[in-house]
Amino acid sequence: MSNWKWQEGDYTVVRTCAWSPPGEHPVGWGLRLFYKDDVLHHVEGDPTNPITQGRVSIKFLELPAYNNSSERIIYPMKRDPKNRGDNSKWERITWDEAYDMIEKETRRIQKEYGPESIMTFIGTGRDLWHTVPKITFSAFESPNFNYPHNGWSCYGPRSSICVYVLGAGYPELDYATEFPELRYDDPNYVLPKCALIIGKDPLVSNPDGLFGHALVDMMKRGTELIVVDPRATWLATRAKYFLQLRPGTDAALYLAMCHVIISEDLYDHEFCDNWVYGFKEFAERCAEYPPSLASSITGVPEDLIVDAARYWATEKPGSMTWGLAVDEKVNGIQTAHLVLLMCAITGNLDVPGGVLLGGSDREAPTSWWGWEELDDDIKAKRLGAAEYPCVSTACSTTQCDIAMDAIRTDKPYPIKMTFTMSSNPIACPSADPRMVDEAMHRPDFNVFADLTMTPSCASYGDLFLPVASTGEKDGLVATHYGALTLFVAACVKGNQVGECKSDDEIMLDLGWRLNPSKFPWKDLYEFLTWELNGYGVEGTWEDLRDSELGFVTPPYEFEKYAYGLQTWNGEPGFGTQSGMVEAYCQRFADWGDDPMPYYEEPPYSPVSTPDLAERYPFVLTTGARSWSYFHSEQRHIKRLRNLDPWPTVEMNPADLERLGLADGDWVYLENMFGKCRQRVRATPIVKEGTLMAKHAWWYPEKGPDDKGFGPYGVFDANINQLVPHGLYGKMGFGSPFKCMICGVTKAEGGPDFEEGWPVNAWDKKPAYLER
Structure with a gap:
């Protein structure tokens, strides 16, 4: 019996680690898939997975209904652009015919308008979020890779702020992933005394690199919570402190908490003296926000603000996890800046039981993958890059509002072709979706890669490429898209449904068609092995699949900044301009904003309007x-x-x-x-x-x-x-x-x-x- 496939009675069982579709963020539930007559029959959690330990999301318990749904589109389809909106006009075609259409339109548009007139769209990532940028930059040779969420309001602000303020990968709660065998019982694991949960409901979402049940495990062992949220979630009702604030006012709350920590001399002097740039100026900024003022802005009682701040500063180590709510406000960058500074001034960054940080030595694919292959004159045409260097320096995408304006107006140049993978803009995530729907009828050719017909594709799609689901593809999953790799695991194919292909297969097929010199792998498995090795894991993808767990945890190093593991040159420090955690960020000043975090009232609120x-x-x-x-x-x-x-x-x-x-x-x-x-x-x-x-x-x-x-x-x-x-x-x-x-x-x-x-x-x- 192999480690990844065996027989149990009438069922063939395949062990895999889930990665969407269907959705959840890249956390990798360990699954056992039970097949009967080559059809997925039921799903169980994999008890041998050291992180999920047999637990599984209800979404994946319903994987058979999802994969076997009669709503699935399981072969390529086309529709004449003149018939957009008429869904009786779709007709089945072959993959070769579909690729012929894409190649023909790509060559035509590149010749007549330039490759910049091709734009790609992505949703919340498939296959580690690298497929679409590689298609964009290396296959279409366009600079316009677009995430159509206005203001890049999901993950991008938090990830970018880590680049500018920490020079580090994404921060996350320490829930013993670095000790996969014994987990919380490992004698080297330090349990956080306090966990700060900001704008996140991880029991429901299991987001990015955190399984929600881990918090419950930690609470049972004594971790106390501080929860910041407008809603009284399950975790909030069990928190030591629940700070129920008016939506959009987070930055005022964190300024006041930092005010308490600094004014009461509760901060970590050694860390601040050695590793926080602009601490004195930051203290002066925080002094402008006493808890009484923050209370009047946020609606959180003053005594709760004070008590929670004291608890966070004194009950150490403290860990933190934050969510999308940090991003979805015009003051999101400043809010994220403050959250990181709350962790830094209390000495909770990259210490056992504190806030885990990604390093700077990752070589596996990223959202920048293929960017350096573009000519400088093409790079300069990326929409919104010149206007918003804060976006374009850390993110390889366009500024999405400006990108949509280009589609609407043909300025500064027309967008003639779009390629959309794992995104449904007029249902999620775009603002003003009626405007988006109208605009997206303007390009000559719109391609969608998905599993079912969506409102967006039904309205303006011309070509549909059928995508494989979990259990139907071979691939990899890594937490936080590799920005903080707590583990890497094999996604294993159990059966073939129709003619569906994985995102990676579509990427490689298009690359081999359009620009083969930039796609040197002979097949999917050579590519997956190259990708796996980029995470520092030796051996082939097949070796990982065949291993005892199909799962590996790269070694984690604490206090990387002290040993030259957080900088590109190997010198001690953080990978920022100053080499320190930047309370005062000169880059922000250079880009026309305040170099230190501040509070800004939401543009439409009971106060501002x-x-x-x-x-x-x-x-x-x-x-x-x-x-x-x-x-x-x-x-x-x-x-x-x-x-x-x-x-x-x-x-x-x-x-x-x-x-x-x-x-x-x-x-x-x-x-x-x-x-x-x-x-x-x-x-x-x-x-x-x-x-x-x-x-x-x-x-x-x-x-x-x-x-x-x-x-x-x-x-x-x-x-x-x-x-x-x-x-x-x-x-x-x-x-x-x-x-x-x-x-x-x-x-x-x-x-x-x-x-x-x-x-x-x-x-x-x-x-x-x-x-």
């Missing part, structure tokens, strides 16, 4: 994770949909009573930018005056050709219609997805298919889904 408060009295925050879904995925899986059937907006019961609403009512959420319809859920976990609306909603059962609210009714429920395009922070990052103003009015009813749901609309298949 009091004239709008009567009409739009609520503060709206969006995007809380669901047990059932990953962003806009999985709405077609019936059991997951039964758990979370409708787009809901959470409201405090007192607000419902005041408005004459009842739990379960359908309401319109509206502001000066747009409106949508969602269903009320009465809950005390949100404060009066705050709304928490679900994001990324569309209705697969509604059909792709609905004329009232766009394909699959996407414009009925999509909360992003209330968020404006083109509103972002001074340095190009951060849009107010989590801190807008909003009004609520009762709707006459819900979507017209609500009564008697779930209806059997899934059985009414478009012609292109007939097997």
Whole structure:
């Protein structure tokens, strides 16, 4: 019996480590996949996986329904661009025909307009987020790799701030991944006394490089929590300190906490003296934000701010994990800067039990992969790079608002072809999705690579490439896209579904077609081995798959800054301009912003726009994770949909009573930018005056050709219609997805298919889904 495939009764069992699709972030659930007659029958957690230890997300328990769904598109399809929006016009083609179309259009556009007129789109990463940039830079030879989330409001601001302020890879909670055999019981492991949870609900999301259950394990062993969140999550109700703030005001809170730590002499003098650049100036900035002021801004009681700050500074070591909520505000860069400084001035960076940091020696593919192959004159045409060097210096992408403006206006040059992989812009993540939908009809040729028909592809797609799911592909998973590699594991293929291909296979196929000298690997497995070796793991991909666990944990070094492991030249220090953690960041000043973090009131709030408060009295925050879904995925899986059937907006019961609403009512959420319809859920976990609306909603059962609210009714429920395009922070990052103003009015009813749901609309298949 092999370590990765064996027989159990009637079932063939394949051991794998999951990586999307379907969604969750790159954390790698250990799975055992049970096949019967070459069809995935059921899934169990892999008890031999040292990190997940047999636990598994409900999303992956429903993997058979996902992989075997009749909604899957399992072969390439094309549609004439003149028939966009008419989903009866799709027709099946071969992969060679699909690649012929891409090659023909690529060559034509490169010749007539230049390669910069080809733009790629990506969502929350597939196969470690390297496939699309490599396709962009090396196959299409374009500089325009685009993540269509306004203000790059997911992960990008936090990752970039680490580059500029720490010169280090992504920070994360220390949950004993460096000791895979004994984990928390290893005598060398130091349990954090305190864990700071910022804008994150990891039990539901299991994001990036953190399994939510790890926090529960640590709490059982004595770790106390400080939770910062507008909602009273499960973790918040069990925290030592729960700081329930007004959405968008985080920076004021952290300035006040740092004020307490510094003014009460609770900071780590040795670390600050040796490793924090601009500490004196930062102390002066924090002095401007006493807890009383922060309390009046955030709504968090003054004594809680003081007590939480003291606890964080004295109960050491302390670890930290932060989420998307840090990014989704125009003040996001400054908020992230402050979070890192709270960790630095207390001496909690890169110490046992503290905040883990990635190093600077990683050689595996990144989102910059292929960039250096471009000519300088092509690099200079990257959209938004010159205007926003804060974005373009750390990220290989465009500034996404400016990129969409180029599609809308043909300025500074037209975009004639798009390639979209794992993104569904008009459902998630773009602001003003109706505008995006209109703009995306302008290019001559739009290619999508996905698993099911999405609203975006249904509206403006011309070519559909079918993508393989977990269990249908060989590949690798590494936490934090390799920016902090806590482990590397093999994703193992159990069966072939239709003609679906993995993202890596599509990347290689296109590369061999369009620019073979830049894709030197003879096959997928030679590429996977090269990639694996880039993480410092010896041997072949097959060796990893065949190993006892199919899993490896690279060695972790603490206090890398003291031993020259955090800099490119091998000298002690951090990989920043000053060689220190930068409280004062000269780069920010050079780019036209304050070199030190500051608080900025959200552009639309009860404070900044009091004239709008009567009409739009609520503060709206969006995007809380669901047990059932990953962003806009999985709405077609019936059991997951039964758990979370409708787009809901959470409201405090007192607000419902005041408005004459009842739990379960359908309401319109509206502001000066747009409106949508969602269903009320009465809950005390949100404060009066705050709304928490679900994001990324569309209705697969509604059909792709609905004329009232766009394909699959996407414009009925999509909360992003209330968020404006083109509103972002001074340095190009951060849009107010989590801190807008909003009004609520009762709707006459819900979507017209609500009564008697779930209806059997899934059985009414478009012609292109007939097997």
